[in-house]
Amino acid sequence: LLNPPRHEVPVRKPSFQFDKSIPNHWIDDNVFATHVFNGLNLVFPDGERFFIQAVRDRLRDDLEPALREQVKGFVGQEARHAHEHERYFDTLRTQGYRIDTFLGHFRRFIRVSTRWLPAPLRLAMTAGAEHWTATLGAAALRPGVMTNLDPTMERLILWHALEEIEHKNVAFDVLQATHPSHLLRVTGYVIATLLLFGWTGFATRMLLRQERLSRTEIATERRRMRAQAQPAVLRTVRQSALAYFRRDFHPSQIDDLPLAHSRLPDIGLADAAHGITTEATPAA
Ligand SMILES: [Fe+2]
Ligand SMILES: [Fe+2]
Numbered sequence: 068l069l070n071p072p073r074h075e076v077p078v079r080k081p082s083f084q085f086d087k088s089i090p091n092h093w094i095d096d097n098v099f100a101t102h103v104f105n106g107l108n109l110v111f112p113d114g115e116r117f118f119i120q121a122v123r124d125r126l127r128d129d130l131e132p133a134l135r136e137q138v139k140g141f142v143g144q145e146a147r148h149a150h151e152h153e154r155y156f157d158t159l160r161t162q163g164y165r166i167d168t169f170l171g172h173f174r175r176f177i178r179v180s181t182r183w184l185p186a187p188l189r190l191a192m193t194a195g196a197e198h199w200t201a202t203l204g205a206a207a208l209r210p211g212v213m214t215n216l217d218p219t220m221e222r223l224i225l226w227h228a229l230e231e232i233e234h235k236n237v238a239f240d241v242l243q244a245t246h247p248s249h250l251l252r253v254t255g256y257v258i259a260t261l262l263l264f265g266w267t268g269f270a271t272r273m274l275l276r277q278e279r280l281s282r283t284e285i286a287t288e289r290r291r292m293r294a295q296a297q298p299a300v301l302r303t304v305r306q307s308a309l310a311y312f313r314r315d316f317h318p319s320q321i322d323d324l325p326l327a328h329s330r331l332p333d334i335g336l337a338d339a340a341h342g343i344t345t346e347a348t349p350a351a
Pocket of ligand 1: 115144148200
């Protein structure tokens with residue numbers, strides 16, 4: 068696909084009230100599910116700044132102007148995600164979780180990686196991580212998947228998920244334009260996968276330890292979370308994760324933008340000022 072259609076990547080500024088109304092266990096009163104998402108929350112801000120840096124470092128003047136426009140949107144969206152997820156850290160602190168030691172380690176890791184890893188590899192890792200955020204975002208946006216959670220956190224997740232889908236081709240296309248190597252792309256993807264799940268896993272375990280629950284209690288909550296997962300959604304996630312290895316893969320082959328935009332009204336962002344048409348919205 069030489070010149071894929073370039074849609075707008077708008078930067079929205081929704082406001083979130085992260086206050087005391089958010090319960091400690093805000094997903095389905097499930098401690099395990101909540102800390103999986105809290106774990107992601109902890110790695111997002113610095114992770115997303117790593118992505119922004121990686122894309123900026125390979126941005127060249129001879130890139131297609133429409134792609135450069137999308138890069139601006141990508142940078143704006145990711146900066147906004149980092150900002151809002153970081154604001155949520157204070158809620159975690161207020162809830163009594165000690166997160167700063169973990170954050171210190173993670174920040175140091177990101178700083179060292181940004182400094183020492185070659186720029187093409189960092190961009191390939193970013194494109195790979197973005198494939199994950201788009202894949203998981205599409206799963207989260209499917210109606211009926213994110214149920215029974217705190218409304219503020221639900222809006223945060225849906226907003227982030229839909230913008231991940233909007234800008235999912237950006238890092239990928241910059242990578243293709245600057246370093247069109249399949250080996251580099253899949254290497255970056257494998258590393259990004261290990262790091263994303265590894266660091267999120269550390270964060271989740273760190274938070275779960277602070278709950279002082281027995282192993283059995285945690286296992287029960289984990290089972291309860293797994294029982295909620297829809298097999299069709301898990302299958303789609305698996306297919307999408309594997310599709311990235313194909314030589315002819317391009318993010319636009321997974322057509323989930325209509326799904327993403329159909330959720331705009333659910334987060335109160337359906338107005339025309341954002342440059343989004345909502346034709347894809349199914350009649351209620
Ligand atoms: Fe993001
Ligand atoms: Fe992203």
